[in-house]
Amino acid sequence: MLQCRNDVLAFTKQLVNTKSVVNTNGEKNIAHSIYNMISSFPYFTQNPDHLFLEQTYQDEQERYNVLAFVKGKKGNSNRTVILMGHMDTVGTEDFNQLEEKAFFPEELMESLEDEELPPSIKDHLHSKDWLFGRGVLDMKSGVASNLYLLKYYSEHPEELEGNIVFLAECDEEDGSNGILSALKTLNLWKNDHGFEYVAAINADFVSPRYEGDENRYIYKGTGGKLLPSFFITGAETHVGSAFEGMDPNFLAAHLTTQINYNPELSNAAYGETPVPPVSLKQMDLKPTYTVQTALSAYVYYNFFIHSWTPKEVLEKLKEQALIAFNNALASFEERHKHYCKISGQPYEQHNWKPRVLTYEEMEQLLIKENGDEFKTHMNEFKDNLLNDPELDTRMFAARVVEEAWKWMKDKDPTMILFYSSLYSPRIELTGKNEDELALIDALDQAVLDIQPNYQYPIVTRNFFPYISDMSFVALSDREEDIDAVTNNNPGWGTKHYVEYQDIRELNVPVINIGPYGIDAHKKLERMEMTYSLEIVPNLTNQVIVNLLRR
Known part of the structure; x- marks a missing residue:
């Protein structure tokens, strides 16, 4: 097990402190912050051409994605895993008089002590294993986990058999301009660097499915919207x-x-x-x-x-x-x-x-x-x-x-x-080809290896139940199915356009291993630190190891 809790927590707080509400200048600010953070890693000081700050393509807002990659030195494999997560958050109007503290977890939690809250939430507030604040769950702790793994392998490329790509994308909470722009670069890298993409691992949040549900879920594929x-x-x-x-x-x-x-x-x-x-x-x-x-x-x-x-x-x-x-x-x-x-x-x-x-x-x-x-x-x-x-x-x-x-x-x-809006495609991960089978096997083995280190059940399911950028790295629909979208969207080609061919070209199987918590998009958004800061990075890492050593 990687001893990563403190590092991932530090990254999480640094990301949360940077206000990055979707469709505001905050998205630009956090992209620059992450870019500067990564550029300080020695590997990227020595390999500056492995790190990119890229403005989104044909976007009404000025905002950026951050992309980076580490080439492993253990063998000469081109197998590559994409680690992805979004930097933006929803707004903070729901915090009311506490809005100024929404991005500062310690101050927010101190103020919440004075509020009347249900006993279960008070327990979380006092447990020292839950962190409150806008973006801690959705999904800056997930981005922090990916940052940790990027930094780890940048310091230990000799342990990496293949390559990892890091993507922090903007605009997930609205129009997905971030991931749709990043597709062009990811596809370009297949030729420029010979990357053979075998999987993408998203780090969006997971929550209980019903009252009393103690499972921590990993999702293979995603539902469409x-x-x-x-x-x-x-x-x-x-x-x-x-x-x-x-x-x-x-x-x-x-x-x-x-x-x-x-x-x-x-x-x-x-x-x-x-x-x-x-x-x-x-x-x-x-x-x-x-x-x-x-x-x-x-x-x-x-x-x-x-x-x-x-x-x-x-x-x-x-x-x-x-x-x-x-x-x-x-x-x-x-x-x-x-x-x-x-x-x-x-x-x-x-x-x-x-x-x-x-x-x-x-x-x-x-x-x-x-x-x-x-x-x-x-x-x-x-x-x-x-x-x-x-x-x-x-x-x-x-x-x-x-x-x-x-x-x-x-x-x-x-x-x-x-x-009248964006179609987020469904993705079925069923084992219909070699890459899907390899990812399913790698995930199943990772859960078996990591489960003994955690008290609650880690359970896999087939469809991520929320909207996410997972939808834009693979395509289960045929061209005629996409035609039903393009021919029936009155704004297609003017106000709205998606190059679905970019998705079809990337077409990489995807899973979601993300932080666990409750009340995303709400005032009491919070994440459980043990699972999110320790188990998530180790599960993700184990999947990477299992996939790249094949």
Whole structure:
């Protein structure tokens, strides 16, 4: 066992003290801090061309990745393991009056002594084995573990049979510009240095899966994430004649009722089931108050996948949307009839039919009807829309669909289904090739070797349950599956673009061995030090040793 606790703790505190909230200058600051730290290691003083501070590619923010590598001197193997982790954190608004102390664990913990906390949290506060603060768990202690191993092998290259690459990437908490930019360098190094990438080890945090769960999890592969979105049109009317039109918010409410928390949309695979979709936004698109009902509404949902493709998700959601549409129309007519009965007004049925289109279907219809005129107009519209810095990828996509809808001849109520944000691909690590089998074997052996040194069970599972940059080092989807994303994202090629070919070119099996703790992204974020500072570096190191000596 490497005696690494004190060193990893020191690195952790140094990283946490550097405020690096995503989409702020802090991301730039921490990248420079890590770069300067590594450049002080003797190996990198002697080999400065093994360390890089690289600005992200085609990014609206100025921020950087830090990449470094150590070439082993034990033999002449080109087998290479990537150690990766993100430097950015979420914000600190949830700390309220303690916000200034969020990045200083000792000061924060001292202040928390005066707060009313549940007994279990008080126990952690007093245990001397838990560290509180923004980023201690997600995931600066993980980056610190990788830093320790980089430093160790830079001092002992004769023990390294092969190579290790260190990557500290930015922007994991938002758009993953960091990892997507780093792919280009990692792929370039395959040719420049002959690196034969055999595995990537991510160091993102792990947590209990349920109350009382004492397992510490390692994940093989990761779940994917999509953001399916719906632009919903109604039939405008004055509120005094409510039943003469269709409120799109009424349709949106039925859609969310149908999709939210629906277990039929939980994609179980290999005995593991992600949480079902949940709404992340529901709004109408009226710019100001009027006594007219809205023309359109906009909703989008978080959607985790294990084995479904983006194309399959569109098909399943189209079915669910048709069910919701039928339910909404039936409810509308039932209430309309009831109102007419009690008010003495004559009942006249509407002839609306449920209609759900994907963005690709609508776009192809409009191109068929209008040709180059439509395409030219939409390209100019999107170019102009890029001048509005307030629009994120999700609202940008909604505005594009809204503009395209104006060209539709049939303006009856409709739901348009599309993707409005980054697709984080799922990765299945099943042993389908030699590299996957080698990584699984190396991991299993590492757990057997390290488990006797730790009191709680170390358990492997198949899918990392959160969003992470693991998604961008390998690709389980076919090209036609990716096409379902690119053809149905209205901002594709303008506001949003991912070179999925870079991922396919790297295509390295990945696991997650990360710090253990509770309440990531919350005020009481904390990590258990024994597992995070001692077990994680040793588990990671043992996997490296097992892989590179093959």
